[in-house]
Amino acid sequence: MSKPSTIEKDIYLPQLAAIEKRRLMNATEMYLRLKMDEGPLDYVPGQFVEVSVPGVGESPITVSSSPTQKEYFELVVRRIGNVTIAIHRLRIGDKVGIRGPYGNGAYPVEEAKGRNLVFICGGIGLVPQRSFVNYVLDNRDDYGEITVLLGTKCMAQRFFQSELDGWSHREDIHFMETVDEADDCWQGNVGVVTTLIPKIERELTSALVFICGPPVMYKFVLLALNEAKVPRENIFLNLERKMKCGVGKCGHCQINNLYVCIDGPVFRYSDLAVAPEAI
Amino acid sequence: MKSGSRERAWDGCLLDGFAKVAGGHDFRKNRADRFRHRLYRKGKYVPAKIGGEIACVGCGRCIDACLPDIANPVNVYNRLVDDLGLE
Incomplete structure (x- = not known):
């Protein structure tokens, strides 16, 4: 043996x-x-x-x-x-x-102190973002205004409903939600999450923006943020991949030279400019 | 537990679906992307990370196995240097 x-x-x-x-x-x-x-x-x-x-x-x-x-x-x-x-x-x-x-590159908890924060989530992308949103709500005095945008496919796919209702009733967090396909029971916004971005132009100036959602969402959200003139240094992307080993050995989660499991999973957009596989 | 077995499965960055995620999106769907990634990894990413000139042990098995004869990393890197003037 x-x-x-x-x-x-x-x-x-x-x-x-x-x-x-x-x-x-x-x-x-x-x-x-x-x-x-x-x-x-x-x-x-x-x-x-x-x-x-x-x-x-x-x-x-x-x-x-x-x-x-x-x-x-x-x-x-x-x-x-x-x-x-x-x-x-x-x-x-x-x-x-x-x-x-x-993940050594988690959310920039320290850098974000005192700043206004905008979270853009698509579907299950809410799950990682929720960790930071609740962290900010628990340390509310350390951070500026918070805005959370959430896009879900349809009403039946929404989750954390009571918690989200709580957010929408709080004074210290601005929560907006939309669904892609409306039905009779839904009375809120309809359309993909990018349709909410023009509505928060004031909040976007000087804010740090965090994005998490399905792969197709990033491209369109980044286009909308570009139009709103958000600098790339202020945009953070949560790029989840197949982090198989988690310790930088297997290479499944590699984005060019970056390992999502070691260097990420949250990347600053300006650091990704030369990584064509990222978005 | 009284007994067990050790299971192994083939895996490789050139295989289809290596960079596929649970939602169904494949981040290196094309063969060319995976081929590029393999050579960049051996020639650039890993040496830049941990040092050394090249991350290839030179066993030559890829050269033997490759029917269209494109896998030889020596040829690829030499052509990159000779034809394109890359370092």
């Missing part, structure tokens, strides 16, 4: 976490509240963890709760492949493996 490695902690060795709460939020999105067996998870908004189900595999999932919440952390998992289907089958009390948190 080979001797166990004594050089460093094994980077592929997961820690166990137990599921405390689970709730299906719409047809495909599962909310999970987890607690690490050994001490709280120490993370920054925007960082992700590798969630593993024994015998099935591992998936990178961005933490959705704010680190101001120390007791537990929250994930939102869309049912889309083998691992995420297995995660959806788990029950309260079941254990999953957690590696991480990973």
Whole structure:
């Protein structure tokens, strides 16, 4: 038998976490509240963890709760492949493996202090952004005005509804929402998320803008921000990819020379000018 | 658990779907993009990150296996230097 490695902690060795709460939020999105067996998870908004189900595999999932919440952390998992289907089958009390948190380029929590912030989210892109939004709401005095724009495909796909209702009733956060396809029950804005951008021109000046959504969204949001004359240094893109190993070995998440798992997942747009694969 | 087995699966940056994400979007869908990425990775990205001239051990297996005879990294890098004057 080979001797166990004594050089460093094994980077592929997961820690166990137990599921405390689970709730299906719409047809495909599962909310999970987890607690690490050994001490709280120490993370920054925007960082992700590798969630593993024994015998099935591992998936990178961005933490959705704010680190101001120390007791537990929250994930939102869309049912889309083998691992995420297995995660959806788990029950309260079941254990999953957690590696991480990973991502040295998480949200610029310090740089954003005192600035006005604009969050542009598309669909499940709300999940990583929610971590930073709630972090800002928990440290409200440190930050300027907050604006959150959310675009969802249709009414049935909305999630975190009660939390979003809470945001829309708060005085200290400006929340706007739109759906792509309206139905009889929806009375709000209709259209893709870019249609909301001209409405917040005042907020966009001198604000830091954070974008997260499906790949197709970035191009159009960036065009709209360009039209609103937002400088590239003020735009941050959350570029999630297939972060398979999470530690810069496998290359699945590479965008030219950048590794999303190490250098990201949040990138400043001006740093990406020479990376044609990014957008 | 009383027993287990070690499973291995083929993977490689030239294979279709290497950069595909769960939502279905493939960030390097074209063969040319993946070929470019492979050579950039061996010739530029990895050396820039950890030093050294080239991140290729020179085993030659890609040259043996390549039927259209385009994989030889020596030829590619030499042509980049000779024809295009790249460093």
